């Protein structure tokens with residue numbers, strides 16, 4: 001979590017400044033939503049110890065949380081703003097010295113491959129346990145009402161009760177950027193999925209809107225939790 | 237969760253508008269209570285991922301939460317108001333485009349069969365696990381003080397410590413409206429029950445007042461939790 | 473939870489009224505502390521479903537929470553005030569029709585036998601599970617730092633790390649007042665204890681001050697939780 | 709928890725008074741941070757029953773929470789201020805009669821040996837269970853992303869994914885000051901560690917800054933929790 005993601009260059013136009021001032025009037029601006037959802041995930045112990053990050057897109061700007069900080073204390077002014085190429089458009093407004101989330105290359109990849117507007121990366125303990133109780137490279141679950149909350153991309157609809165949700169698990173790497181290659185492969189091999197699990201590390205979940213990403217995050221967490229509890233009960 | 241429940245017709249009288257304005261002065265108005273209890277259940281992870289819904293009756297108006305939305309963000313203005321026939325009396329006051337909860341036909345059935353004033357539908361993980369650890373079509377529990385919080389309808393009193401609470405479990409169906417037939421049968425076959433479990437899906441709980449429905453919801457959840465923990469401990 | 477505890481008589485003097493008005497200026501007045509601690513225990517799911525109650529003494533007045541209500545919604549004005557004989561000194565100030573906690577005779581017994589100033593009765597799931605995993609009529613635990621938070625009455629000091637805490641378990645009865653005889657016996661046979669467990673029901677905990685009662689409640693809960701988790705892990 | 713830590717002497721200079729008044733303007737002053745983090749740990753049931761304490765250093769002043777009190781109710785004015793020798797510089801500002809945390813000698817030892825600015829002592833149930841499931845005198849864990857949040861002191865960097873975190877476990881003693889000798893030995897024998905576990909008691913965690921101490925506390929807790937859950941699942 002200590003690597004430095006250097007901003008490549010810096011562009012500050014009047015347009016950017018004006019657009020950005022919106023966030024004080026708009027509670028659903030990424031600058032407000034990212035800290036709010038981080039606090040929520042922190043309270044679930046899925047974003048403690050500075051682990052995890054959230055990114056949201058708004059038009060051609062991508063907002064990314066800083067790295068290595070207490071996620072429950074994030075402020076709207078702490079966000080980095082970048083473009084699709086990863087160029088820094090705005091540094092944190094408060095002049096704090098910090099680094100962009102190390103996950104940024106993965107966020108950009110997901111935006112590019114799926115046209116999402118929100119990506120959540122967390123070190124959720126349920127996700128980690130789900131990768132350990134799954135012997136192979138997939139977490140599979142079915143026959144639970146809550147899978148109806150998961151979007152099945154290739155059919156442009158949500159899963160049905162009788163269907164099986166299959167989530168690819170990729171192996172962890174020494175640093176987050178090295179995950180990229182296997183993340184791309186997993187997304188190509190599992191065109192339906194909105195989630196990739198990383199063994200003994202956590203997950204990436206994305207959605208067309210921030211609402212969809214957050215709701216699916218909750219559904220996936222629910223499914224992992226049921227799977228873990230059934231395993232504890234010796235059932236499935 | 238994506239089905240559309242179309243309003244059949246729309247009646248807006250002065251009387252309705254006037255009555256409805258009460259909610260800003262009355263914290264126990266259904267428009268205020270439904271969001272409040274949804275937030276509570278969300279915090280218990282029993283209403284995450286947009287799953288579940290609550291309905292309350294007040295005189296001849298029935299209030300129903302919208303479908304597919306983040307239940308912890310519901311506002312008083314987001315409710316649908318319908319009558320006993322399911323006719324829409326009022327759409328959400330804020331002009332938001334959303335759908336009435338898909339559970340609405342089941343809410344109406346419960347109101348009709350039991351004369352309740354509040355129905356809670358949740359995807360509580362404890363309820364789901366209770367349906368999986370119960371081999372047959374019933375969840376049975378006894379010898380716990382908290383069963384004294386459950387109403388025994390045919391005797392118009394609460395259960396006694398020595399008695400057994402029996403909750404019917406019906407099988408899940410592809411969509412919520414299809415649950416109707418089996419829900420009705422379960423309510424007929426178990427005239428005492430104030431709860432029906434749906435296998436791998438969740439539960440419906442109702443009460444004569446919203447207070448009774450909420451208190452019984454808490455008692456049932458308590459009983460499921462104890463049953464699950466005893467199973468994990470290899471005891472009963 | 474539905475029995476009626478009728479007030480025997482009613483005394484309202486100027487002195488009582490004056491003293492009682494204090495509570496609006498004193499956050500540690502029983503009228504404020506009882507609702508506050510009830511909300512805390514509710515949030516731990518130890519006071520849901522209207523189960524449990526708290527009583528505090530202040531000089532010659534005993535404050536008791538009402539019965540059968542949502543404990544997290546208690547207001548300072550909802551308390552009954554009684555004397556050591558159980559005579560009602562004041563009904564709830566708000567004119568609400570409700571009943572005094574059914575546990576009141578047990579509260580009075582504990583006040584009489586131990587000279588306490590606060591008694592907590594909860595249906596804590598950990599307490600219930602502790603009574604089920606304990607085969608006999610005692611819950612025993614030792615070798616945990618947190619037992620140093622428990623008061624050992626006959627020696628007028630707290631337990632030491634190497635000592636064993638022994639908590640008597642009495643069998644549950646159809647109604648709370650019937651518990652009285654066995655509660656008294658347990659308190660006589662276990663003069664050190666500040667807690668009595670009731671099989672498949674919950675516990676009573678008391679302290680010389682409200683702070684001591686609350687702190688010991690937390691210590692006992694901690695000990696039960698560790699015992700249950702060790703049992704789940706197959707250890708002790 | 710009842711031992712008395714007597715202040716040796718008392719120095720009150722204008723300088724101290726002035727510096728101390730800062731805390732009302734600075735939310736990150738130790739007088740504000742210690743109560744805030746205590747409330748957080750209390751809400752996780754890691755600081756209930758008056759157990760545990762936090763200390764922070766600011767320049768040449770060391771702030772220590774009082775002993776035997778409800779940690780979630782601490783106020784900024786409740787802190788003791790001492791120097792490196794343990795001399796009391798300031799008593800609680802509110803004139804309350806209370807005692808400095810019994811852990812104070814251990815806090816001072818850690819400050820001296822490691823040059824830390826914050827030490828957290830908690831009776832975390834996860835820490836206690838981690839000491840019970842570990843047969844020897846070490847808790848070992850590896851292959852989890854969250855170990856990257858732990859500082860490896862001798863190499864002045866954080867742990868890498870492939871490395872193993874080893875935490876020494878010392879045996880508990882009748883009183884906290886008696887832990888000192890074994891704490892020092894453990895810190896000498898494990899120069900990398902920022903955490904010492906105490907069997908059936910809890911842990912001490914320290915950091916160069918309060919942020920580092922808090923973030924590492926969260927990482928260690930995460931690792932203990934995963935280890936315990938894997939043990940419950942019969943895996944590792």
Ligand SMILES: [Zn+2]
Nearest residue numbers: 052176202853
């Ligand atoms: Zn990560």
Ligand SMILES: [Zn+2]
Nearest residue numbers: 145288412438
């Ligand atoms: Zn449903």
Ligand SMILES: [Zn+2]
Nearest residue numbers: 381524648674
């Ligand atoms: Zn009771």
Ligand SMILES: [Zn+2]
Nearest residue numbers: 617760884910
């Ligand atoms: Zn300690």
